[in-house]
Amino acid sequence: MGLFRYSWRTFLREMLLLALAALWWLPFYILTTTSVKPSSEGFTSPFQLPGHPDLGIYAQAWQGSGNGSLGQALESSLIITIGSVMALIALGSSAAYVVARRGGRPGNVVYLLFVLGIILPYQLGIVPLYAAFRRLGLVGNYAGMVLLYTGLLMPLTVFLYTGFVRALPRDYEEAAQVDGAGHGRIFFRVVFPLLRPVTGTVAILTGLIIWNDFFLPLVFLSGTAYITLPVAVYSFVGEYGAQWNLIFAAVAISILPVLGFFLLAQRQLIRSFGGGIKG
Amino acid sequence: MITRRVRTSVGLVGMLVLLSACGSQSSPQASSGAPVTIHIETQASGTAPWDAVIKDFEKAYPSIKVQISYVPIATYPQVLLTQLRGGHGPDLMYGSSGSGNPNSLLPLARAGYLYDLSHEPWSSQLPSTFDAYEKIGSARYMFPLDVPVIGVFYNPDLFRQLDVQVPATFSQLLSVCGQIKAKGKAAWVLAGAAPPNTGILSMELAANWVYGPDPSWDAERAAGKVTFSGSQLWKNALQRVIDMNKAGCFEQGVEGVQTEAARQLFASGQAAMYGLPMAAYAATKQLNPNLTIATMPFPGPTPETSYVPVAPSDSLAVNKASPVRSAAVRFIDFLARPQEARRMATLQGAFSWSDYKQLEEGSLSQSDFQRTGLSWASGYLPTIRAKRVRQLGNLLWPNGKVYDVLGTDIQGLLTGQKTIDGTLSDMDAAWGSSS
Amino acid sequence: MTVTTEAVSRPPWSRLGARTGRGRTGGKPAPWAWAAPAILLLLTIHYLAIAAGAWYAFTDWSGASPRASFIGLANFRHILQDHTARTALTNTLELTVCFVVAVNVLGLLLALGTRRTLKTRNLIRSLFFAPAVLSPLAVSYIWQFIFDYNGPLNFILRMAGMGSQQRAWLGSPSWALWTVLVVLVWQFAGLAMIFYLAGLQSIPDELEEASAVDGATPFYHFRRVTLPLLAPALTVSFTFTLLLGLRIFDQIIALTGGGPVNATETLATQVYKQTWVYGRFGYGAALALVLSLLVAILAFAQLAVLRLRERGG
Known part of the structure; x- marks a missing residue:
C-alpha cells in the first residue's frame, strides 16, 4: 500500500509540477496583463501587473476592425461549428452503423475509403471545390461552410464511429429485432444511445477543428459579413498592427469561449482525446 | 413504415437541410434600375479615404450601394485569386499596377479576369507614362487611384x-x-x-x-x-x-x-x-x-x-464577370473626376492622376502642394x-x-x-x- | 455502463488496415441508403475534388490563366532540383522528429508525474492540456510578442545578466525553427499527456503493487511493467503527433511566414506558397502530392514498427 501514500516526496513532486504548470501559463498571464496596459508599457515591463487596468480596451476590441465586429464573428463561428457538428453526427453515425454492421468486403472497402480520406491532403481540392461551391451559390454563406466541413471531416467521424460500433455487442440489436423493431427504431432507440461516448468525442474533436480553422473561412468567407473568429482576429492584426494591448484583447476575446468550454467540460474533453486508448 | 420514414429523415433530410440555402443567394441585376450593390475588395490599410469617396458616390448615385471589404495585406493576393478562379471575384478590386508585384493586376488582365476600361472618357486623358503600367496593347485594365512618390x-x-x-x-x-x-x-x-x-x-x-x-x-x-x-x-x-x-x-x-x-x-x-x-x-x-x-x-x-x-501603383480594376459591371464602371468613372480623384489621393497621402502631369514636367510648386493638401x-x-x-x-x-x-x-x-x-x-x- | 467502457477500451486506431471479417448474418443488416449521404460527401468533397486538384500536378497551370497543359512528370523532376523544396523537406523532417520526441517524452513524464496521489492532479492536468484546444493562430500571436526583440524573453535574459544572448528569435536563421518548436511543444505536450494518462488508467493497481513488493527499482519497474502496458497509448500518441507535426502550418505562417530566407519553410508552407502566393498551381499540387505520400509512408511505417513492438513487448 505504500505506493500510493502521500509522502514528503509526493509533496515535492506536487510543488514541482505546480511550478511548471504556472510557467506553462505564463503566456496567458502575459496575454491578460498586456491587454489592459497602455500600449507603451507592454514591452517596458512585461511581467508587471498593470497599474491602472484599462478594461475599455476590450470594448474597443469588441467593435472589431473594418471587417465587422467580434460579436458578429463569434456568432458566425458558433453557427458554423454547431451546424457542422450536428450534420457530422447525424450523417456519420448512421453511415458508420451501416459500414460496421454490414461488414464483409463492401463494408471494408468503404471503411478503407473513409480512412484514406483522413490522410489525403484536402488542400489539393480547394480550388475545384471553390469553383463548384460558387456555382451552387454556396460561397460566402453558412450553408456552404457547413456542407464543406461536414464533407471534410466525415472521414474522421466515420472512422471514430465505426471503430466504436464494431466493438458494440449485437445482443441488444438482435433482441430488439426479435421484438419486431425496424432498423430505424433499433438505431435511434438502441444503438445511438449506446454511441453516446463516441458522439461526445466526435463533437469535441470536430468542433475544435472547425472552431479553430483559419484557412478555409479565410478563402470562402473573406469579404462577407460571416467571417469567423480566427479570420476576424487575423484581420484585426492586419489593421491594428503592433498595438499589442488591442490585439491581445481581441485574442483574449477569441480564446475565451473555448477556454470557458474547456473548464466546464474538461472531464468529457480529456476523455474524448484519451478515449480510444485504454487496454 | 417507421424504417422508411427514418431512412428518409437520416438519408435525405440531412442533405436537403444542408443544401436548402443554395438558391437563397440570388444577385440582383443592374439593368432594371432596381437598387444594386457593388462590392469592392481591397487590402487593409487606412479606411478613411474609401469611406469618404463611397459616401460621395452613394449620394450621387442613390440607386447603387457600395460594400467594401478589407483583406489583410499578407494574404490579399491569394484571397483575390481564389475568388476569381472560383468565378466569384469582387465587382471592383484593388491591386498594384504592372506585373511585378504579388498583387499586380496585369497578370489578372492577361488571364481574362478584368474588364477593358479604355473606352471610358478618362482613359484617353491619362498621362501616357501610365500606359506601360496599365495597358496591354490598346486595352487599359485599371484606373490609377493615386500616384505616390x-x-x-x-x-x-x-x-x-x-x-x-x-x-x-x-x-x-x-x-x-x-x-x-x-x-x-x-x-x-x-x-x-x-x-x-x-x-x-x-x-x-x-x-x-x-x-x-x-x-x-x-x-x-x-x-x-x-x-x-x-x-x-x-x-x-x-x-x-x-x-x-x-x-x-x-x-x-x-x-x-x-x-x-x-x-x-x-x-x-x-x-x-x-x-x-x-x-x-x-x-x-x-x-x-x-x-x-x-x-x-x-x-x-x-x-x-x-x-x-x-x-501610379495603387489601382482599381473591374471584374469582367461581374453581374453589376455597369454600376462598377460607373463607380470608377465617378472616381476619375478630378475633384474626386484628388480627394481620394489626398486622403491617402499621394497625388492624383490629374496632378501628375505637372509632377512629370517638373512644374509643381510649393503652392501646388498646399492646394492638393500635400x-x-x-x-x-x-x-x-x-x-x-x-x-x-x-x-x-x-x-x-x-x-x-x-x-x-x-x-x-x-x-x-x-x-x-x-x-x-x-x-x-x-x-x-x-x- | 460496462458496455460503454468495454467499447471505449479498444482504440479505433488499432484497426487501421486490420481485417474485420465479422460477417455475422443474424438478421437483415442496416440498409446502405443510410450511409449514402456520408459516402456521397466523401466521394465528392474528398475524392472528386482532390482528383481534380491532383490532376494539376501534371500540368503547368499558373492558376491565373484559364489554360493548363499537360507536362507529365516535369513538376516532380523540378522538385528534385528545387533548393527551396529540399530545404522545406529537411526542415519538415527535422521539426517533426524533434516535435514528436519532445512532446511524447514531456507528455509521458507529465502523465507519470500527475498519475495519482497528488491533491491537485486534476488542476495540473487541465493547466497543461488547455493550450491544446486553442486556435493555433491566437496562440502564435501571443508567442510572437514573447519572442519580439523588445519582448518578455529578451527582458528575462537582460534581467538575468545574459543581455548578450538577446536576439530577434523569429528572425534568426539558426534559432527560428527552434522557437517554432517551442511553441508547438508548449501547445501539444498536454495532449500527449492525456493519451498516456488514458493508457496508464488501464494498468491495474495490483500489478504495480506486486512489482513494488518485489522490491523492483522504480526504473526497472517502469521499463518492465509500465512501459509494455503503455504500448497502445504510445502508438496512438506517436501517430497522432506525427500527423500533426508533418502538417504544421498555421503556427509557421503566423510566427515567421517561413523566414528568415526559408529557414522555417516546411512542405506544408511551400505547398501553400507555391499554389496561392506564386500562383504555380501545378507545382504546388505536385508538392502537395509529395507531402501526402510522405505522410502516408511515415505514418504506416511508424505504425508497423510500434505495432510490432506492441506484440513483442
Missing part, C-alpha cells in the same frame, strides 16, 4: 530633440545612424521580416544607384542584354543595405520585425526615418495623429544624384522640380516572384544567410521562371 518619411521633431542633422547624402546618413543609435533611438526602421518593406528600401536604393545613372536598365534587362548578377549598378545598390546594417542604422532585431511593428516604431517616435511611399501617410497618421511627418528623397551619393521613384510632402519638391524622377522598376518586371525574392533575400543579407551575388542570381532565376 516613394522616398523617406522622417520625424523632424525627433531629429530636433536628438540634436541631429537630417542627412542629405548617403555618407551623412551613415554617420547620422551612429549618432542616433548612441542616443538610444533607431535611425532607420525597416520591417526586415516583411519582403514588401525590404523591397521598398531596395527600390529606393535602385533609384539612386541603378535607374538614376541608367534609366533604361529594366528595358535592357527585358531585352536580355544585361542581368542582375552581371550588373555593377545593382551590386552598388545592395551594398548600401549592408553598409546601413554595419553602421547600425536599423532598429535592434531588424531581421525579425514585421510591417506592423515597424510602422508602430516610427509612429511612436522610436525611430527617425522610414522608407515608404507617400500613400502610407494615412495609415501612419492613423497610428499617431500627433506625429509630424516630413519627407526627403533617399539620400544618394550627393543631393544632386538623389532620385525618387514615382508610379504640403507635408513638400520635401520632395526640389527633386521633382529637378526632374530626378524614376520609374518604380519592379512594377514592370515580368512576375511578382523577382520582387519577392529580392525582398526575402534582403532579410538574408541582414542575417548573413545571403550574399549580394547570391541575391542577384536568385533574381535572375526568378525573372526567367514563368509568371
Whole structure:
C-alpha cells in the first residue's frame, strides 16, 4: 500500500509540477496583463501587473476592425461549428452503423475509403471545390461552410464511429429485432444511445477543428459579413498592427469561449482525446 | 413504415437541410434600375479615404450601394485569386499596377479576369507614362487611384530633440545612424521580416544607384542584354543595405520585425526615418495623429544624384464577370473626376492622376502642394522640380516572384544567410521562371 | 455502463488496415441508403475534388490563366532540383522528429508525474492540456510578442545578466525553427499527456503493487511493467503527433511566414506558397502530392514498427 501514500516526496513532486504548470501559463498571464496596459508599457515591463487596468480596451476590441465586429464573428463561428457538428453526427453515425454492421468486403472497402480520406491532403481540392461551391451559390454563406466541413471531416467521424460500433455487442440489436423493431427504431432507440461516448468525442474533436480553422473561412468567407473568429482576429492584426494591448484583447476575446468550454467540460474533453486508448 | 420514414429523415433530410440555402443567394441585376450593390475588395490599410469617396458616390448615385471589404495585406493576393478562379471575384478590386508585384493586376488582365476600361472618357486623358503600367496593347485594365512618390518619411521633431542633422547624402546618413543609435533611438526602421518593406528600401536604393545613372536598365534587362548578377549598378545598390546594417542604422532585431511593428516604431517616435511611399501617410497618421511627418528623397551619393521613384501603383480594376459591371464602371468613372480623384489621393497621402502631369514636367510648386493638401510632402519638391524622377522598376518586371525574392533575400543579407551575388542570381532565376 | 467502457477500451486506431471479417448474418443488416449521404460527401468533397486538384500536378497551370497543359512528370523532376523544396523537406523532417520526441517524452513524464496521489492532479492536468484546444493562430500571436526583440524573453535574459544572448528569435536563421518548436511543444505536450494518462488508467493497481513488493527499482519497474502496458497509448500518441507535426502550418505562417530566407519553410508552407502566393498551381499540387505520400509512408511505417513492438513487448 505504500505506493500510493502521500509522502514528503509526493509533496515535492506536487510543488514541482505546480511550478511548471504556472510557467506553462505564463503566456496567458502575459496575454491578460498586456491587454489592459497602455500600449507603451507592454514591452517596458512585461511581467508587471498593470497599474491602472484599462478594461475599455476590450470594448474597443469588441467593435472589431473594418471587417465587422467580434460579436458578429463569434456568432458566425458558433453557427458554423454547431451546424457542422450536428450534420457530422447525424450523417456519420448512421453511415458508420451501416459500414460496421454490414461488414464483409463492401463494408471494408468503404471503411478503407473513409480512412484514406483522413490522410489525403484536402488542400489539393480547394480550388475545384471553390469553383463548384460558387456555382451552387454556396460561397460566402453558412450553408456552404457547413456542407464543406461536414464533407471534410466525415472521414474522421466515420472512422471514430465505426471503430466504436464494431466493438458494440449485437445482443441488444438482435433482441430488439426479435421484438419486431425496424432498423430505424433499433438505431435511434438502441444503438445511438449506446454511441453516446463516441458522439461526445466526435463533437469535441470536430468542433475544435472547425472552431479553430483559419484557412478555409479565410478563402470562402473573406469579404462577407460571416467571417469567423480566427479570420476576424487575423484581420484585426492586419489593421491594428503592433498595438499589442488591442490585439491581445481581441485574442483574449477569441480564446475565451473555448477556454470557458474547456473548464466546464474538461472531464468529457480529456476523455474524448484519451478515449480510444485504454487496454 | 417507421424504417422508411427514418431512412428518409437520416438519408435525405440531412442533405436537403444542408443544401436548402443554395438558391437563397440570388444577385440582383443592374439593368432594371432596381437598387444594386457593388462590392469592392481591397487590402487593409487606412479606411478613411474609401469611406469618404463611397459616401460621395452613394449620394450621387442613390440607386447603387457600395460594400467594401478589407483583406489583410499578407494574404490579399491569394484571397483575390481564389475568388476569381472560383468565378466569384469582387465587382471592383484593388491591386498594384504592372506585373511585378504579388498583387499586380496585369497578370489578372492577361488571364481574362478584368474588364477593358479604355473606352471610358478618362482613359484617353491619362498621362501616357501610365500606359506601360496599365495597358496591354490598346486595352487599359485599371484606373490609377493615386500616384505616390516613394522616398523617406522622417520625424523632424525627433531629429530636433536628438540634436541631429537630417542627412542629405548617403555618407551623412551613415554617420547620422551612429549618432542616433548612441542616443538610444533607431535611425532607420525597416520591417526586415516583411519582403514588401525590404523591397521598398531596395527600390529606393535602385533609384539612386541603378535607374538614376541608367534609366533604361529594366528595358535592357527585358531585352536580355544585361542581368542582375552581371550588373555593377545593382551590386552598388545592395551594398548600401549592408553598409546601413554595419553602421547600425536599423532598429535592434531588424531581421525579425514585421510591417506592423515597424510602422508602430516610427509612429511612436522610436525611430527617425522610414522608407515608404507617400500613400502610407494615412495609415501612419492613423497610428499617431500627433506625429509630424516630413519627407526627403533617399539620400544618394550627393543631393544632386538623389532620385525618387514615382508610379501610379495603387489601382482599381473591374471584374469582367461581374453581374453589376455597369454600376462598377460607373463607380470608377465617378472616381476619375478630378475633384474626386484628388480627394481620394489626398486622403491617402499621394497625388492624383490629374496632378501628375505637372509632377512629370517638373512644374509643381510649393503652392501646388498646399492646394492638393500635400504640403507635408513638400520635401520632395526640389527633386521633382529637378526632374530626378524614376520609374518604380519592379512594377514592370515580368512576375511578382523577382520582387519577392529580392525582398526575402534582403532579410538574408541582414542575417548573413545571403550574399549580394547570391541575391542577384536568385533574381535572375526568378525573372526567367514563368509568371 | 460496462458496455460503454468495454467499447471505449479498444482504440479505433488499432484497426487501421486490420481485417474485420465479422460477417455475422443474424438478421437483415442496416440498409446502405443510410450511409449514402456520408459516402456521397466523401466521394465528392474528398475524392472528386482532390482528383481534380491532383490532376494539376501534371500540368503547368499558373492558376491565373484559364489554360493548363499537360507536362507529365516535369513538376516532380523540378522538385528534385528545387533548393527551396529540399530545404522545406529537411526542415519538415527535422521539426517533426524533434516535435514528436519532445512532446511524447514531456507528455509521458507529465502523465507519470500527475498519475495519482497528488491533491491537485486534476488542476495540473487541465493547466497543461488547455493550450491544446486553442486556435493555433491566437496562440502564435501571443508567442510572437514573447519572442519580439523588445519582448518578455529578451527582458528575462537582460534581467538575468545574459543581455548578450538577446536576439530577434523569429528572425534568426539558426534559432527560428527552434522557437517554432517551442511553441508547438508548449501547445501539444498536454495532449500527449492525456493519451498516456488514458493508457496508464488501464494498468491495474495490483500489478504495480506486486512489482513494488518485489522490491523492483522504480526504473526497472517502469521499463518492465509500465512501459509494455503503455504500448497502445504510445502508438496512438506517436501517430497522432506525427500527423500533426508533418502538417504544421498555421503556427509557421503566423510566427515567421517561413523566414528568415526559408529557414522555417516546411512542405506544408511551400505547398501553400507555391499554389496561392506564386500562383504555380501545378507545382504546388505536385508538392502537395509529395507531402501526402510522405505522410502516408511515415505514418504506416511508424505504425508497423510500434505495432510490432506492441506484440513483442
